[in-house]
Amino acid sequence: MKKITIGEAARQSGVKVPTVRYYESIGLLAAPSRSEGNQRSFEPADISRLAFIRHARELGFEIDAIRTLLTLQDDPHQSCASADAIAKARLVEVEQRIRSLMALKAELEIMVEGCGHGRVDQCRVIEVLADHGQCMHPHH
Amino acid sequence: MKKITIGEAARQSGVKVPTVRYYESIGLLAAPSRSEGNQRSFEPADISRLAFIRHARELGFEIDAIRTLLTLQDDPHQSCASADAIAKARLVEVEQRIRSLMALKAELEIMVEGCGHGRVDQCRVIEVLADHGQCMHPHH
DNA sequence: CCTACATCCTCTAGCGACTAGAGGTGCAAG
DNA sequence: CTTGCACCTCTAGTCGCTAGAGGATGTAGG
Numbered sequence: 001m002k003k004i005t006i007g008e009a010a011r012q013s014g015v016k017v018p019t020v021r022y023y024e025s026i027g028l029l030a031a032p033s034r035s036e037g038n039q040r041s042f043e044p045a046d047i048s049r050l051a052f053i054r055h056a057r058e059l060g061f062e063i064d065a066i067r068t069l070l071t072l073q074d075d076p077h078q079s080c081a082s083a084d085a086i087a088k089a090r091l092v093e094v095e096q097r098i099r100s101l102m103a104l105k106a107e108l109e110i111m112v113e114g115c116g117h118g119r120v121d122q123c124r125v126i127e128v129l130a131d132h133g134q135c136m137h138p139h140h
Numbered sequence: 141m142k143k144i145t146i147g148e149a150a151r152q153s154g155v156k157v158p159t160v161r162y163y164e165s166i167g168l169l170a171a172p173s174r175s176e177g178n179q180r181s182f183e184p185a186d187i188s189r190l191a192f193i194r195h196a197r198e199l200g201f202e203i204d205a206i207r208t209l210l211t212l213q214d215d216p217h218q219s220c221a222s223a224d225a226i227a228k229a230r231l232v233e234v235e236q237r238i239r240s241l242m243a244l245k246a247e248l249e250i251m252v253e254g255c256g257h258g259r260v261d262q263c264r265v266i267e268v269l270a271d272h273g274q275c276m277h278p279h280h
Numbered sequence: 281c282c283t284a285c286a287t288c289c290t291c292t293a294g295c296g297a298c299t300a301g302a303g304g305t306g307c308a309a310g
Numbered sequence: 311c312t313t314g315c316a317c318c319t320c321t322a323g324t325c326g327c328t329a330g331a332g333g334a335t336g337t338a339g340g
Contacts, residue, residue, distance in 0.1 A: 007316060022298060037306045039317055052270050059244055069269060072260050080263035084255045087265045091248040094241055101238045104199055108231040115224045120212050123220035125227045129209065130192050162327060177335045179288055
């Protein structure tokens, strides 16, 4: 059993060193054993767990949701209904966010296209910001 | 000249009362004059400014970008090149974010569709999270 | 004029999810 | 043995607000 340092764990999982310590501090990752000199010594399982967390974070899951997903992973005999519900909720969020960003994109495009590159008093960017009534889409 | 209270300013601009005070504290809004009893008394121009800020925030501009946009608005004889650049940068960001969210949506859909609603050890949600190699899209 | 009540004031602390930095210790190579 | 990197703990900062305490002011009704 070779010891995995925090740096090594970070490299292999793609989670930064301070973030690994942070995850430990909030109880997302069990505190690993320590070397003689008080340095953390991780197991391969910890690296998988970190990679799991990282992937879930990249998908935009909140720490609390990840906490739930991890307890599910820890006990594979449970029903996966909660995992399913969490993922579905996230999907709805993402779809909502995409729709809102599309509307936003449209508005930004109007602003940018309308800019005559002259002085501010003819600039559509400033004008549209100042007067919401000029928006095409009632997205907000 | 009737006095506009902070509550009235908030109502008219759509910015919440504590947020108005916050904007004043960070210098985004000039400190208004005060009544005898030390209460803020806003001008109509302040309300336009607040509405401008609100709209820009809704479009996802950061406070620092808004600060720049506001100085441009304050001096309409400047070139609008910076406003244009800020809006364009924001547009690029938004487009990038949309692309990444679309990839993410696809991945979440695979997870959710693959869930057989059985036990966790057969659940695609947990499985995909644990193994990034199963992602279809190399978006992250 | 008095009372009730909404609204205002300042100040501090908290949110999420880290990130940065200070000040110190451990460890492997040259 | 010394250099230099990686590690340790701890605190404080980031962003853009938001919540709450504890008190002052303004207004409408009786």
